[in-house]
Amino acid sequence: MTDPRSPAEARAPIDSRSPIDPRSSVVASRVAGIQRIVAFCSAKGGVGKTLCTALAGVVLAAGGKSVGILDLDLQGSTAHLFLGVTPRMPQEDKGILPLAVTERLSLMSAAVFSGERALALRGPEVSDAILELLAVVRWGTLDALLIDMPPGIGEEVMDLARLVPRLEAIVVSTPSAASTAVVERLLGFLAEVKVPVSGVIANMTRGDDASVRGLASRFSVRYAGGLAWEESVEAAIGSPSLLAKTAAANSMERALKEAGW
Amino acid sequence: MHEWALAEAVIEATSGALEGRDPACLRGVTVLLGELQAVDREIFSFALGTLVQERPFRAAAYTLETEPASFRCSSCEREWSLADCAGLAGDAREAIHFLPETAHAFIRCPSCGSPDYRVQAGRGVRIHSLTLDTSGSCT
Numbered sequence: 525m526t527d528p529r530s531p532a533e534a535r536a537p538i539d540s541r542s543p544i545d546p547r548s549s550v551v552a553s554r555v556a557g558i559q560r561i562v563a564f565c566s567a568k569g570g571v572g573k574t575l576c577t578a579l580a581g582v583v584l585a586a587g588g589k590s591v592g593i594l595d596l597d598l599q600g601s602t603a604h605l606f607l608g609v610t611p612r613m614p615q616e617d618k619g620i621l622p623l624a625v626t627e628r629l630s631l632m633s634a635a636v637f638s639g640e641r642a643l644a645l646r647g648p649e650v651s652d653a654i655l656e657l658l659a660v661v662r663w664g665t666l667d668a669l670l671i672d673m674p675p676g677i678g679e680e681v682m683d684l685a686r687l688v689p690r691l692e693a694i695v696v697s698t699p700s701a702a703s704t705a706v707v708e709r710l711l712g713f714l715a716e717v718k719v720p721v722s723g724v725i726a727n728m729t730r731g732d733d734a735s736v737r738g739l740a741s742r743f744s745v746r747y748a749g750g751l752a753w754e755e756s757v758e759a760a761i762g763s764p765s766l767l768a769k770t771a772a773a774n775s776m777e778r779a780l781k782e783a784g785w
Numbered sequence: 786m787h788e789w790a791l792a793e794a795v796i797e798a799t800s801g802a803l804e805g806r807d808p809a810c811l812r813g814v815t816v817l818l819g820e821l822q823a824v825d826r827e828i829f830s831f832a833l834g835t836l837v838q839e840r841p842f843r844a845a846a847y848t849l850e851t852e853p854a855s856f857r858c859s860s861c862e863r864e865w866s867l868a869d870c871a872g873l874a875g876d877a878r879e880a881i882h883f884l885p886e887t888a889h890a891f892i893r894c895p896s897c898g899s900p901d902y903r904v905q906a907g908r909g910v911r912i913h914s915l916t917l918d919t920s921g922s923c924t
Contacts, residue, residue, distance in 0.1 A: 543817060543911040543912055543913050544798050544802060544911060544912040545798075545911055546794035546795045546797065546798030546910065546911070546912055547791075547794050547798075548798075549794055549797035549798040549800075549801050550790070550797050553797075613876070613879055613880070613883070614883070616786040616787045617786065618786060618787075618789035618790060618793075619786075619787050619790035620787045620790070634884060634886070634887065637880035637881075637883050637884045637887040637890075638880060638884075638887045638889075638890035638891075639890070641890035641891070642900065643886070643887065643889055643890050644901060645886055645889055646903070649886050649904075650886075652886055652909075653884060653886040656884055656885070656886070656909070657884065659791070659794055660787050660883075
């Protein structure tokens with residue numbers, strides 16, 4: 525059977541080596557209406573990244589800002605638990621719309637789709653999921669998109685640094701030497717990939733934030749302040765209004781001011 | 786309707802791939818629709834047709850091909866297809882439609898039950914090829 529196309533047409537797929545993944549081509553336009561995009565990260569697990577992200581979202585929204593939270597801790601999503609959001613299928617409007625948390629606060633998370641089931645993903649699948657969320661979620665106009673990052677310096681940090689324009693980071697550490705040692709590596713990495721750090725926050729302090737202050741100083745980044753260990757935070761998990769009343773929320777408000785809000 | 790967002794990505798990526806060439810010389814675009822994501826062809830096709838109207842390559846023909854989904858278990862090496870997942874509930878299918886990686890929350894290896902497997906093919910939307918006219922003024 526002869527090829528119905530002319531010989532010139534028939535010869536010319538632009539790139540026949542591999543198919544083109546189109547998704548990265550729309551990431552910049554998806555975040556074009558967002559004023560600041562901030563990844564709350566710490567290479568160390570268990571330091572309170574999600575708490576800090578949720579507090580920042582609640583505090584900024586209470587101050588009149590429109591805020592989105594993107595939970596990129598795909599395998600351990602908990603932002604929805606902190607914010608009291610029950611996973612449910614999202615609405616669509618030429619894309620996927622984030623779930624409303626409060627009037628000015630919205631959320632997107634893999635848990636919206638997988639619920640409380642285990643989501644075991646290997647590296648390339650993590651990258652695929654991140655790219656999909658960045659490509660199809662329509663945040664609209666926001667003052668801030670806060671990204672809750674998983675521990676480690678893996679796909680999530682590398683993909684965001686590569687794909688998201690104007691990305692900045694707020695780095696969270698506890699005063700423990702086990703935390704600051706790992707966070708130091710992250711700060712080095714962020715400097716290498718040229719992601720600006722707008723602040724370093726010490727979490728779960730007991731009046732002992734010198735190690736985190738020193739860390740910020742060594743990397744010439746702003747120490748944004750500390751959040752003291754607070755027993756009552758646990759009872760506030762699941763309620764944005766209770767989270768807003770914690771002492772940690774006041775500390776976060778000060779930290780955000782230090783970080784330029 | 787999140788097909789619209791995916792169609793937008795195809796149009797933008799096509800535009801990007803044509804950089805340095807005359808976009809009016811684009812004759813055809815072949816798009817692979819991964820079976821796993823279950824994109825609605827009608828909506829996707831309508832979105833492509835609408836979005837391309839503002840582009841200089843609006844005359845290009847879009848061909849949509851379904852890429853069958855296949856899975857391979859990392860534990861027992863069994864390979865299987867989406868047809869082997871017939872019992873998948875509607876809400877699971879919807880979740881996978883929105884975010885194909887959530888397959889790992891719902892689908893298990895039909896032989897050993899492991900959640901540790903790879904989606905080998907047919908995940909989502911990709912551009913297979915762009916065909917250019919290289920004759921006449923398009924050379």
